[in-house]
Amino acid sequence: MLDLARCRAWIEAVATAVAERKDELTELDAAIGDADHGANLHRGFTAVQAALGGDFAPETVGQALVKVGMTLISSVGGASGPLYGSAFRAMGKQLATPEADADQFALALRSGLDAVRALGAAAAGDKTMVDALGPAVTAFDDAVGKGLGFADAARAAAQAAEDGAKATVPLQARKGRASYLGERSIGHQDPGATSTALIFTALADVFR
Ligand code: ADP
Ligand code: MG
Ligand code: MG
Numbered sequence: 001m002l003d004l005a006r007c008r009a010w011i012e013a014v015a016t017a018v019a020e021r022k023d024e025l026t027e028l029d030a031a032i033g034d035a036d037h038g039a040n041l042h043r044g045f046t047a048v049q050a051a052l053g054g055d056f057a058p059e060t061v062g063q064a065l066v067k068v069g070m071t072l073i074s075s076v077g078g079a080s081g082p083l084y085g086s087a088f089r090a091m092g093k094q095l096a097t098p099e100a101d102a103d104q105f106a107l108a109l110r111s112g113l114d115a116v117r118a119l120g121a122a123a124a125g126d127k128t129m130v131d132a133l134g135p136a137v138t139a140f141d142d143a144v145g146k147g148l149g150f151a152d153a154a155r156a157a158a159q160a161a162e163d164g165a166k167a168t169v170p171l172q173a174r175k176g177r178a179s180y181l182g183e184r185s186i187g188h189q190d191p192g193a194t195s196t197a198l199i200f201t202a203l204a205d206v207f208r
Contacts (some may be wrong), residue, residue, distance in 0.1 A: 002061055032181055043076060
């Protein structure tokens, strides 16, 4: 079950991991982009921490995630802001109950992936965050289908996202800034796929 406390802990863990790994994310982006992915996400999740603090008192996990999404959209200039923002917002809109069980969360994740695809038009293998997000959503779904609980499903999703991010190394980018490099984008791990893995690892860690 993802209740509000766990949801807040998840987002807090993402913010902490982004702060810790922002230089690494920026270095990945320096190789095939414009060296700002770590800074972009750090700005975004710092704004998210502020937005979820103070007197914001969501009643559902969905309201909290919509807030996360709106804040990312308004605070991050790079491509990743609107993409992650749309994903969190779409997930939140799907979750109208105070807590989300694994089945509900699987549907929400699917909505998040659909939102990223609708906005960015990236397919599997285009060397984007979709190459981590897609496998993570499928792994979560499969785990839930097998009757596993939230914790195990989140762990499977994190592993799939991690594997998906690593598998972007040999790919040539076909979407986003990295695509401007053509074949020179080959041999580098996609920054957005890497941050997607970080987000799912943070989710799994909340259930440890
Ligand atoms: P920008 O490229 O605007 O500087 P960021 O550096 O923050 O933005 O984010 C780059 C990441 O965004 C890429 O590594 C990739 O994973 C993701 N990305 C870029 N364009 C797309 C797209 N059209 N669809 C999905 N993901 C994308
Ligand atoms: Mg960039
Ligand atoms: Mg940029």
